[in-house]
């Protein structure tokens with residue numbers, strides 16, 4: 126086995142001296158995950174600028190049997206982009222592979238390199254009167270490659286689907302260093318196994334995504350946004366039905382928030398205020414949008430009035446300007462940050478069938494009340510997709526260790542309940558290193574066997590993101 130210095134010298138020959146970081150101060154930000162759950166070490170951080178350089182690095186890792194950890198914006202929640210503690214894995218950052226290669230307004234498609242920050246793809250589409258609907262709180266730093274590798278969800282899934290649904294074509298470097306050029310921009314293509322779909326959600330374990338062709342929509346010209354107060358999650362599910370029936374495809378977001386989310390954000394995030402004057406137990410932040418010039422505020426107002434007549438809501442505030450709309454969204458998008466500032470938290474990114482949300486929330490909340498010491502439930506999320514961030518925040522900083530020590534029992538109870546409701550233990554954040562054992566426990570053995578066979582076929586030397594997902 127070659128020593129580390131010899132390997133680093135070879136690596137510099139592949140990507141240039143400025144494309145290899147080895148000094149502690151330079152590599153440190155790449156070696157810790159967003160939630161500070163994992164701290165790794167690396168042989169080096171490689172920063173290729175071209176697909177050819179990525180291919181050379183992957184082929185070289187395969188030859189030397191070196192583990193390779195792809196990293197995008199490093200905003201992932203499951204430690205998937207952090208190398209292990211051995212110091213023998215190579216971290217491959219895609220941040221310099223960040224060109225928009227093409228936008229085809231007539232074909233409603235954009236081709237972006239993996240390292241493009243999500244917000245820059247949204248902006249590039251907007252400049253050509255087009256709309257790219259993937260939207261997450263981390264959109265200012267997460268990257269398209271990371272979004273696809275995790276099959277990201279976010280705030281517009283109820284209408285547009287997850288990252289997988291937005292993908293037309295992909296370019297990726299496979300574990301043996303071959304470039305798979307699948308950058309098609311076709312809406313219909315039934316020519317065998319869907320390799321692009323296999324790479325989506327593979328969390329860097331099957332190859333390095335280097336570029337993608339993504340679907341665009343016409344630019345949105347009208348929108349209407351409301352912050353609605355409700356007594357129960359049952360009413361939220363009924364309200365969703367009413368909105369879907371009356372607004373159809375115009376419903377683009379349907380987010381659930383509990384009272385505590387308002388308390389946390391108003392306390393910890395500067396400038397956030399309660400949109401309503403009275404405190405209520407639950408809230409829905411919903412948005413209608415359309416590419417046509419439509420009176421959506423009237424439609425939303427009328428729909429909410431109908432829902433009020435059926436006693437589904439307690440109060441509502443409509444966004445009367447772009448400034449108010451942005452304030453509603455800021456409240457929603459800063460809940461994770463407020464939770465972080467409030468102290469330690471235990472997170473469960475789960476989904477159940479939408480109709481089962483109320484029963485799940487009721488049963489799981491009772492369990493938390495009865496069994497969790499020093500913690501308060503912060504259950505919010507993408508209710509229109511049946512996806513809850515069923516999180517618990519520690520209430521006493523001085524006792525955060527005893528709070529966190531309950532994690533295994535809490536996780537087990539909540540995930541068992543998710544399984545009882547035929548749900549998922551990872552709705553949108555993936556598996557990474559964090560939920561590997563959970564996947565093993567809750568996935569069907571047949572599915573796991575097929576996943577392992579795929580991994581073995583594509584990456585027989587196990588170089589791609591070892592220790593993640595499987």
Ligand code: FAD
Nearest residue numbers: 197198199200201205262268270271272274278279329334
């Ligand atoms: P990274 O964290 O860098 O990597 C994630 C995984 O993908 C790793 O396994 C990595 O190895 C792999 N990977 C990265 N790039 C590539 C590549 N080019 N090829 C192959 N594998 C690759 N997620 C949601 O789904 N919905 C949300 O609403 C949401 N909101 C968030 C809000 C905040 C404030 C934060 C901090 C995170 C949020 N996330 C959300 C989680 C996170 O932003 C997403 O998972 C995002 O898709 C990760 O992208 P990234 O570029 O940061 O990937």
Ligand code: 2HG
Nearest residue numbers: 262458461472506514516
């Ligand atoms: C969100 O929806 C993100 O805000 C983060 O997926 C969720 O912090 C979380 O638990």
Ligand code: ZN
Nearest residue numbers: 279506514553
């Ligand atoms: Zn989310």
